[in-house]
Amino acid sequence: MTKWTPASIPDLTGKTAVVTGANSGIGLPTALELARHGAHVVVAARDQGKGEEAVARILRAVPDARAEYGRLDLADLASVRRFAGTVRKVDLLINNAGVAMLPRRETRDGFEMQFGTNHLGHFALTGLLLPRLAASPGARVVTVSSDAHAAGRIDFDDLGMERRYGRVSGYARSKLANLLFTGELQRRAAKAGVDLTSVATHPGATATRIVKLGPLQPLMGLIFQSPEAGAVPSLYAATSPDVRGGEFFGPKLKLLQPSERARSEELAARLWEVSTELTGVRFEEFANR
Ligand SMILES: NC(=O)c1ccc[n+]([C@@H]2O[C@H](COP(=O)([O-])OP(=O)(O)OC[C@H]3O[C@@H](n4cnc5c(N)ncnc54)[C@H](OP(=O)(O)O)[C@@H]3O)[C@@H](O)[C@H]2O)c1
Numbered sequence: 001m002t003k004w005t006p007a008s009i010p011d012l013t014g015k016t017a018v019v020t021g022a023n024s025g026i027g028l029p030t031a032l033e034l035a036r037h038g039a040h041v042v043v044a045a046r047d048q049g050k051g052e053e054a055v056a057r058i059l060r061a062v063p064d065a066r067a068e069y070g071r072l073d074l075a076d077l078a079s080v081r082r083f084a085g086t087v088r089k090v091d092l093l094i095n096n097a098g099v100a101m102l103p104r105r106e107t108r109d110g111f112e113m114q115f116g117t118n119h120l121g122h123f124a125l126t127g128l129l130l131p132r133l134a135a136s137p138g139a140r141v142v143t144v145s146s147d148a149h150a151a152g153r154i155d156f157d158d159l160g161m162e163r164r165y166g167r168v169s170g171y172a173r174s175k176l177a178n179l180l181f182t183g184e185l186q187r188r189a190a191k192a193g194v195d196l197t198s199v200a201t202h203p204g205a206t207a208t209r210i211v212k213l214g215p216l217q218p219l220m221g222l223i224f225q226s227p228e229a230g231a232v233p234s235l236y237a238a239t240s241p242d243v244r245g246g247e248f249f250g251p252k253l254k255l256l257q258p259s260e261r262a263r264s265e266e267l268a269a270r271l272w273e274v275s276t277e278l279t280g281v282r283f284e285e286f287a288n289r
Contacts, residue, residue, distance in 0.1 A: 004253055006033045006232065009239045013038035016089045017238070018129070020044045020072060020122065021097025023054040025208030026144070029231040030094055032058050034238070035065035039092065044072040044083060072097075074121025075107035077279060084128035091136040092238045093129060095122040095143040095178070100210045101167040111278065112161045114170040119177035120279055126185065127281035134194045134285045141185060142237040145178035145200045147250070150259040152176025154267065156274060177271060179248065179258050184268040186245040192286040197245045199237040200258075204251030206230030225251070 012034060022031035023045035035041040035058050043058070045051035051069040058067045070086055073079035074097055098118045107116035126133075126141055133139040152172035155161075161170060182200040189196040205211070207224035233249040243249075250256040261267060276282055 004232075004236055004240060006036075006235050009033060009037040009235060010241075011038050012092075012239070015091040016040045016042065016087075017092040017094065018042045018044055018070070018087060018090050019094040019096055020074065020125070022094075023047065023050040025210065026203050026206055026227050026230040026234065027094070027096040028054055028057065029228045030096060030234045030238075031067070032061055033231065033235050034092065035067050036062045037239075040066040040068075042068055042070045042087065042090075044070045044097075046071070046073040046075075046079075072125070073108075074117045074125070075113060077109050077121075077124055079108075080121055080124045081128060084125060087129060087132060089136065090129050090132045091139055093126060093133065093139075093141045094234055094238060095126065095141065096234060097121075098144065098174075098210065100171045102170070103167065104161065104165040104170070106160075109278075110160075112159070112165070112170060114174040115159070115161075115177060118171075118174035119181060120275060122178070123181055123275045124279040124281040126181075127279070127283045130194075130283055130285040133196055137195050139196045140238050140243075141182075141196065141198045142234050143178045143182045143198070143200050144234060145182070145202055145248070146171075146175040147202045147256070148172045149175040149179050149262055152259075152261070154271065156270065159274070159278075176259070176262055179262040180264075180268040180271050181275075182248070183246050183258075183263070183265070184272045187265070187268075188272075188283065188286050190245065192289040194285065194289065197243060199243055199245065200248045201233035201237050202248070202250040202256060203230035203233055 021027040072083040186198040
C-alpha cells in the first residue's frame with residue numbers, strides 16, 4: 001500500500017487530458033482532479049447537456065480550471081472520428097466510459113453494445129488520437145477495466161454474442177478486452193519507439209450509476225466506495241512517475257495481476273487484428289516509425 005493521494009498529483013499545467021465518460025461516476029472526479037492540478041481537461045461525453053453540466057461543476061469547484069466539453073459517442077464510430085478530429089493536443093487519455101450488464105443491444109455499427117462501447121470505441125479513439133499522443137513526450141493512456149475481466153472469454157466465431165449472450169459475460173468480455181488492449185498497446189508503442197505508457201485500472205466497487213442499475217443496489221451505501229475513491233487508481237496511473245507500462249492498478253493502488261487469459265500475448269494480438277478490421281482504425285503511427 002502506498003500513501004499516494006490526489007494531492008500528490010504533480011503540476012499538470014500545459015498538459016491536455018481527454019476523459020471519456022467524464023460527466024458522471026468515476027469519470028467526473030477524475031477530470032476534476034486533473035483540472036485542479038492544472039491540466040486542460042476535455043470532458044468527452046455523449047450527451048451535451050450532461051457534458052456541459054459536468055464542465056460547470058468542475059468550474060464551480062476550480063474556478064480557474066481549463067475545462068471544455070467534447071461530444072463523443074463511443075457506440076458510434078462516426079462520432080468517435082468526429083470527436084478525434086476536434087482534438088488538437090492530448091497528453092493523457094483516460095478511457096473511462098463504460099456500459100455494464102445490459103440486455104443484448106447493438107451499437108450504431110452493429111457491434112454487441114458492451115464490447116462495442118467499452119472496447120472497440122476506445123480502441124478506435126486511441127488509434128485516431130495516436131498521432132497526437134505520439135507527439136506528446138511521456139503520453140499516457142489509462143484504460144479503466146475491472147476485476148470482472150477474470151470471467152471474460154472471447155469467442156472470435158461469435159463476436160456478436162448472437163449464439164450465446166449474457167449481461168455479465170458480455171461485461172466481463174469487454175473488460176478482458178480492455179486489459180488485452182492495454183498490454184498490446186504498450187508492446188506496440190515500445191516496438192515502434194513511441195514514448196507512450198499504457199496502463200489499466202480496476203476502480204474497485206464504487207457507488208455509481210452502473211451499480212445503481214444492477215442487483216447490488218440495496219447494498220450501495222454499505223460496500224461501495226465513493227466515486228472520488230474510485231477515481232484514485234486512474235489518477236495515479238495517469239500521473240505518478242512510478243508507473244510502468246502494462247501495469248494494472250486496483251483499489252488502494254494495489255498492483256493487480258491480470259488473469260492468465262488477460263496476459264496472453266497471442267490473444268491480445270488476435271484481438272488487435274480483429275479490432276483493426278472491425279473499426280478500420282489502423283494505428284498507422286506505429287507502422288510509420
Ligand atoms: N462502479 C464500479 O463499481 C466499477 C467497477 C469496476 C469497473 N468500473 C468501470 O469504471 C468505468 C466508469 O464507470 P462508472 O462506475 O463511473 O459508471 P457510470 O457512472 O455509469 O459512468 C459511465 C460513463 O460512461 C459513459 N458512457 C456510456 N456509454 C457511452 C457512450 N456510448 N459514449 C460515451 N460515453 C458513454 C456514461 O455516459 P452517460 O451519462 O451519457 O450514460 C457515463 O459518463 C467503466 O469503464 C466501468 O466499467 C466501475
